[in-house]
Amino acid sequence: MKTVSQNKAFGGVQGVYSHDSTACGCDMTFGLFLPEEAEDGPVPVLWYLSGLTCTHENAMVKAGAQSWAAEHGIALVFPDTSPRGDDVADDDAYDLGQGAGFYVNATQKPWAPHFQMWDYVAEELPALLAGSFAIDPERQAITGHSMGGHGALTLAMNLPGRFRSVSAFAPICHPTASDWGRKQLAEYLGPDESKWARHDATLLMRETGFDGPILTDTGTADQFYDLLQTHALAEAVAKRGQQAQIRFQPRYDHSYFFVSTFIEDHIAFHADALYA
Amino acid sequence: MKTVSQNKAFGGVQGVYSHDSTACGCDMTFGLFLPEEAEDGPVPVLWYLSGLTCTHENAMVKAGAQSWAAEHGIALVFPDTSPRGDDVADDDAYDLGQGAGFYVNATQKPWAPHFQMWDYVAEELPALLAGSFAIDPERQAITGHSMGGHGALTLAMNLPGRFRSVSAFAPICHPTASDWGRKQLAEYLGPDESKWARHDATLLMRETGFDGPILTDTGTADQFYDLLQTHALAEAVAKRGQQAQIRFQPRYDHSYFFVSTFIEDHIAFHADALYA
Numbered sequence: 294m295k296t297v298s299q300n301k302a303f304g305g306v307q308g309v310y311s312h313d314s315t316a317c318g319c320d321m322t323f324g325l326f327l328p329e330e331a332e333d334g335p336v337p338v339l340w341y342l343s344g345l346t347c348t349h350e351n352a353m354v355k356a357g358a359q360s361w362a363a364e365h366g367i368a369l370v371f372p373d374t375s376p377r378g379d380d381v382a383d384d385d386a387y388d389l390g391q392g393a394g395f396y397v398n399a400t401q402k403p404w405a406p407h408f409q410m411w412d413y414v415a416e417e418l419p420a421l422l423a424g425s426f427a428i429d430p431e432r433q434a435i436t437g438h439s440m441g442g443h444g445a446l447t448l449a450m451n452l453p454g455r456f457r458s459v460s461a462f463a464p465i466c467h468p469t470a471s472d473w474g475r476k477q478l479a480e481y482l483g484p485d486e487s488k489w490a491r492h493d494a495t496l497l498m499r500e501t502g503f504d505g506p507i508l509t510d511t512g513t514a515d516q517f518y519d520l521l522q523t524h525a526l527a528e529a530v531a532k533r534g535q536q537a538q539i540r541f542q543p544r545y546d547h548s549y550f551f552v553s554t555f556i557e558d559h560i561a562f563h564a565d566a567l568y569a
Numbered sequence: 570m571k572t573v574s575q576n577k578a579f580g581g582v583q584g585v586y587s588h589d590s591t592a593c594g595c596d597m598t599f600g601l602f603l604p605e606e607a608e609d610g611p612v613p614v615l616w617y618l619s620g621l622t623c624t625h626e627n628a629m630v631k632a633g634a635q636s637w638a639a640e641h642g643i644a645l646v647f648p649d650t651s652p653r654g655d656d657v658a659d660d661d662a663y664d665l666g667q668g669a670g671f672y673v674n675a676t677q678k679p680w681a682p683h684f685q686m687w688d689y690v691a692e693e694l695p696a697l698l699a700g701s702f703a704i705d706p707e708r709q710a711i712t713g714h715s716m717g718g719h720g721a722l723t724l725a726m727n728l729p730g731r732f733r734s735v736s737a738f739a740p741i742c743h744p745t746a747s748d749w750g751r752k753q754l755a756e757y758l759g760p761d762e763s764k765w766a767r768h769d770a771t772l773l774m775r776e777t778g779f780d781g782p783i784l785t786d787t788g789t790a791d792q793f794y795d796l797l798q799t800h801a802l803a804e805a806v807a808k809r810g811q812q813a814q815i816r817f818q819p820r821y822d823h824s825y826f827f828v829s830t831f832i833e834d835h836i837a838f839h840a841d842a843l844y845a
Contacts, residue, residue: 301790302826354825357633360833514577549630550578557636 294425297322303363304329307353312421316412317376323418324353324371327426328363337432337567338368338422339560340456342414342448344439345473346392349373352438357553361560367567368428372414374440376407389477395468396444397492399481408481415448434563438462438552439517440473442509446494446526450503458566460508460559462552463515467495467522495522498529507537508562510555512545570701573598579639580605583629588697592688593652599694600629600647603702604639613708613843614644614698615836616732618690618724620715621749622668625649628714633829637836643843644704648690650716652683665753671744672720673768675757684757691724710839714738714828715793716749718785722770722802726779734842736784736835738828739791743771743798771798774805783813784838786831788821 297309305328314321330336339362341352352358353371362369375381375394382403384390390404399408423430435456437445442464449459468474469489478489490496507530511523523539530537545551573585581604590597606612615638617628628634629647638645651657651670658679660666666680675684699706711732713721718740725735744750745765754765766772783806787799799815806813821827 300822300824300826301788301820301830303830307826354631357636357829359826360633360636360829512577544577546576548576550576550583550635553633553636554577554579 294421302326303359305331305359305363307359309349314376314413314417316409316417318407319376319378319381321376321413322349322373324349324369325422325426326353326359326362326369328366328368330366331368331427335427335429336366336368337434338370338428339563340370340372340414340433340435340445342372342396342435342437342441342444343374344437344441345374345388347374347441348392351549352552355549355553356556358556358560361557365560365564367560367564368426370418370422372418375410381407388473389480393440393477395440395477395481395492396447397478397481400488401481401483404481414444415452432457432567434458434567436460436462436559436563437464439547440465443468443494447492447497450494450497450501451491453504456505457569458506458508458563459503460562462509462555462559463511463517463521463547464494464509464526465521466526467493469493469496470525471520471522473517473520495525495529498526498533498535502533502535505536506562506566507535508540508559509538510540510542510551510559512542512547512551514544515547517547570697578602579635581607581635581639583635585625590652590689590693592685592693594683595652595654595657597652597689598625598649600625600645601698601702602629602635602638602645604642604644606642607644607703611703611705612642612644613710614646614704615839616646616648616690616709616711616721618648618672618711618713618717618720619650620713620717621650621664623650623717624668627825628828631825631829632832634832634836637833641836641840643836643840644702646694646698648694651686657683664749665756669716669753671716671753671757671768672723673754673757676764677757677759680757690720691728708733708843710734710843712736712738712835712839713740715823716741719744719770723768723773726770726773726777727767729780732781733845734782734784734839735779736838738831738835739787739793739797739823740770740785740802741797742802743769745769745772746801747796747798749793749796771801771805774802774809774811778809778811781812782838782842783811784816784835785814786816786818786827786835788818788823788827790820791823793823
């Protein structure tokens with residue numbers, strides 16, 4: 294693992310690190326904020342999965358999360374959204390290929406050799422962090438924005454016991470029924486839709502739900518509102534009687550100004566679960 | 570004036586606007602955050618002047634200032650750092666020309682036709698804002714980062730009565746004695762150093778000081794520490810008996826992680842003066 298940069302921030306350290314990823318078969322870069330408390334021992338951790346076109350850097354510099362993470366003594370991990378590199382498959386569309394991994398393990402050509410983002414965020418990166426930093430694997434929570442909200446919800450429901458709480462900003466809630474999802478799942482996983490089901494938060498909510506609290510925020514002026522299919526998740530939550538807050542924020546859009554406005558609430562929400 | 574974008578943020582609106590600048594002879598773009606309170610009438614305003622290489626956008630997306638401005642009901646203005654455009658003079662160096670206006674009125678070729686940033690931030694943009702937005706010109710404060718800290722300090726001391734308080738993050742404190750200053754002042758203002766004096770915060774502090782409180786933060790691990798010449802300003806403040814807090818923050822560097830860490834303090838500091 295290589296240290297790309299370290300900046301003192303909010304009493305702790307905002308680091309950027311790169312490493313040779315076995316899952317993705319390429320160099321992967323991630324951001325990690327460690328609060329001051331990490332100098333004295335392992336701290337709880339909140340994963341932040343980013344959306345389409347983002348790298349590890351967008352949320353790290355624009356979400357304003359470190360301020361609140363420092364207040365609660367929580368570490369933040371910012372993984373990249375896909376494998377990267379000249380020898381990694383890509384597509385001209387902004388919503389497929391590099392920057393658009395959708396947090397799945399691709400089985401199809403040309404994606405399969407590198408696009409193993411599920412294994413990367415569910416297995417490889419957690420093991421790397423646990424071995425290298427003062428992070429408590431027993432106290433993890435997860436959030437994300439847009440495609441990253443999809444990732445957060447699907448990871449949380451597929452890995453029972455891993456995360457104490459899950460939240461999301463403008464998540465893609467029902468990708469098997471959206472143009473943000475059907476194209477990508479077909480490309481990465483092939484045409485058999487039964488293989489897509491475990492990567493759809495709404496289908497997972499209907500099937501299993503989440504053993505913990507859920508918080509989502511979506512702006513009513515979100516320019517991608519129809520693609521998110523929030524109504525489908527809301528209906529599934531209601532039918533299950535899932536512990537959840539599904540919030541709709543008047544006049545907010547899909548941008549990082551929306552994320553940064555509500556990140557304080559989300560981190561306080563996770564802190565409640567992480568320190569319970 | 571043209572609205573480039575508006576995003577709801579922290580209960581208010583983060584806007585970006587462009588206009589045909591008389592002072593600079595080109596289109597200029599600025600960011601303006603209006604808190605919710607601006608819907609009911611004029612609010613106090615904090616100017617944020619940015620550093621080398623920045624546009625109106627950097628601080629707007631990376632400083633985390635809107636959160637605290639909203640808490641205190643204060644507007645934020647983010648001007649650009651220079652004129653821009655294909656027909657505007659430039660230089661290959663990152664610290665001269667476009668992105669590096671140094672908040673002066675250039676008198677020398679090739680800069681004079683467009684590089685009138687003093688007039689732009691001291692006269693033209695304030696008049697535009699007062700005429701177009703719910704901003705109270707009687708309650709203004711100013712801050713900035715690096716070159717923008719230089720701008721904030723020199724504007725505040727040159728315009729008595731304009732700003733109730735001034736602060737700065739890692740300001741260039743003594744440009745007439747620094748490689749961040751001597752080259753640019755010679756290029757923009759010519760070789761007569763007497764013309765440079767009113768653009769040097771340390772010289773102004775020796776001469777006139779500021780009728781209000783001053784706050785500066787500088788990281789002790791700032792990679793440009795020597796260029797800032799903070800010791801010269803600190804000495805001048807001490808000799809004058811100026812009301813000021815000159816703070817040195819251990820292990821912080823020159824980055825926006827440093828700015829975002831301390832922006833809460835700065836906005837609270839300005840709120841005290843703006844609501845006094």
